[in-house]
Amino acid sequence: xxxxxxxxxxxxxxxxxxxxxxxxxxxxxxxxxxxxxxxxxxxxxxxxxxxxxxxxxxxxxxxxxxxxxxxxxxxxxxxxxxxxxxxxxxxxxxxxxxxxxxxxxxxxxxxxxxxxxxxxxxxxxxxxxxxxxxxxxxxxxxxxxxxxxxxxxxxxxxxxxxxxxxxxxx
Amino acid sequence: xxxxxxxxxxxxxxxxxxxxxxxxxxxxxxxxxxxxxxxxxxxxxxxxxxxxxxxxxxxxxxxxxxxxxxxxxxxxxxxxxxxxxxxxxxxxxxxxxxxxxxxxxxxxxxxxxxxxxxxxxxxxxxxxxxxxxxxxxxxxxxxxxxxxxxxxxxxxxxxxxxxxxxxxxxxxxxxxxxxxxxxxxxxxx
Numbered sequence: 001x002x003x004x005x006x007x008x009x010x011x012x013x014x015x016x017x018x019x020x021x022x023x024x025x026x027x028x029x030x031x032x033x034x035x036x037x038x039x040x041x042x043x044x045x046x047x048x049x050x051x052x053x054x055x056x057x058x059x060x061x062x063x064x065x066x067x068x069x070x071x072x073x074x075x076x077x078x079x080x081x082x083x084x085x086x087x088x089x090x091x092x093x094x095x096x097x098x099x100x101x102x103x104x105x106x107x108x109x110x111x112x113x114x115x116x117x118x119x120x121x122x123x124x125x126x127x128x129x130x131x132x133x134x135x136x137x138x139x140x141x142x143x144x145x146x147x148x149x150x151x152x153x154x155x156x157x158x159x160x161x162x163x164x165x166x167x168x169x170x
Numbered sequence: 171x172x173x174x175x176x177x178x179x180x181x182x183x184x185x186x187x188x189x190x191x192x193x194x195x196x197x198x199x200x201x202x203x204x205x206x207x208x209x210x211x212x213x214x215x216x217x218x219x220x221x222x223x224x225x226x227x228x229x230x231x232x233x234x235x236x237x238x239x240x241x242x243x244x245x246x247x248x249x250x251x252x253x254x255x256x257x258x259x260x261x262x263x264x265x266x267x268x269x270x271x272x273x274x275x276x277x278x279x280x281x282x283x284x285x286x287x288x289x290x291x292x293x294x295x296x297x298x299x300x301x302x303x304x305x306x307x308x309x310x311x312x313x314x315x316x317x318x319x320x321x322x323x324x325x326x327x328x329x330x331x332x333x334x335x336x337x338x339x340x341x342x343x344x345x346x347x348x349x350x351x352x353x354x355x356x357x358x359x
Contacts, residue, residue, distance in 0.1 A: 030232075031238045042246050043246075107222075111222060158223075162222055
C-alpha cells in the first residue's frame with residue numbers, strides 16, 4: 001500500500017500543490033489542499049479510470065481550492081489579494097531560482113502581479129494551461145466546462161494579462 | 171475564420187493568441203504576418219503576447235513538501251473512518267494554536283501574580299519603626315500586668331505562657347527579631 005500510495009503521490013502531489021499555490025497564494029492552504037487531494041485520491045483510486053486520474057485530481061483540487069477560498073473572508077477578496085511573490089520565490093526549486101535570479105526581468109515581476117489580479121476562473125485556466133501545460137480537454141474536464149468555454153476564457157485571460165502588464169508598465 | 175479579406179487591427183488583435191499558438195492556419199498566419207509588417211501597434215501587441223506566453227511557460231512548478239505526503243499517508247494509515255476533512259484539519263490546527271496561546275497566557279499571568287505577591291510580601295514586612303512601636307506597646311502591657319497583678323502573675327508564668335508566643339511571632343520577621351530583642355531586654359521583661 002505504501003509503495004502504491006507513494007507512486008500516486010509522486011505523480012500528482014507536485015501538480016496539485018503548484019495549482020493550489022498559484023490559485024490560493026498561501027503555502028499552508030496549498031499544503032492542506034494537496035494533502036486532502038492525496039487522501040481522497042487514495043480512497044477512490046480503485047474507482048477512477050487510470051486514464052482520467054489526472055483530470056480527476058485537478059477537478060478535486062480545483063473544488064477544494066474554491067471551498068477554501070470561500071471559507072476565507074470572501075472569495076472575491078481572496079482572489080483579488082496581492083500575490084505573495086516573495087514567499088513564492090522562496091519555494092522555487094534551487095536550480096530555477098538560480099536562473100531566475102539572473103534573468104528576472106521587470107516584465108516577469110509585472111506578469112506575476114497581473115496573474116495575481118486575474119479573477120476566477122481565468123487564473124485557474126491560465127495556471128493549468130500556461131504554467132502546468134494541461135491540454136484543453138483536461139482543463140475542460142477539471143473545470144467542468146465545455147471545451148469552447150475554456151478556449152474563450154483562456155483567450156480573455158491572456159488578453160487581460162497583457163492589459164494588466166502594459167498598464168503596470170505605464 | 172475568414173482570411174479572404176485584408177485583416178484589420180481588430181481582427182489581428184482578436185487572433186493574436188491563435189497566431190502565437192499556431193492555430194490560425196496557413197492563410198491566417200500569413201494575413202497576420204502581412205498586417206504586422208505594416209502596423210507598428212499590432213506588432214507591439216504581438217511581441218507582448220509572445221513574451222507573456224514565454225514567461226508564463228517558464229514560471230516554476232512547485233514541488234509539494236515531503237511533510238504533506240507524509241501527513242496524507244499518516245491520515246490514510248489511521249483508517250478511512252478517522253480521515254480528517256479539510257475544514258476539520260484546519261480546525262485542529264487552530265485549536266492547537268489556541269492551546270499554545272492559552273498556555274503562554276497562563277504562564278504570563280502566573281508570573282505576574284508571583285511577582286506581585288513577592289512585592290506585596292516585601293511591603294508587608296514590618297519596618298524598624300513598626301517594631302519599635304510594637305515593642306514599646308508590649309513593654310507597656312507587661313508593665314501594666316506587673317503593676318496590677320500584685321505579684322499574681324509570676325515571672326515563670328510570663329516566661330512560659332506570655333513570652334513564647336510573642337517571641338515566636340517576632341522571630342518570623344528578621345527585622346522584628348533583630349530590633350525587638352534589645353527593646354524587650356531594655357524594659358526588663
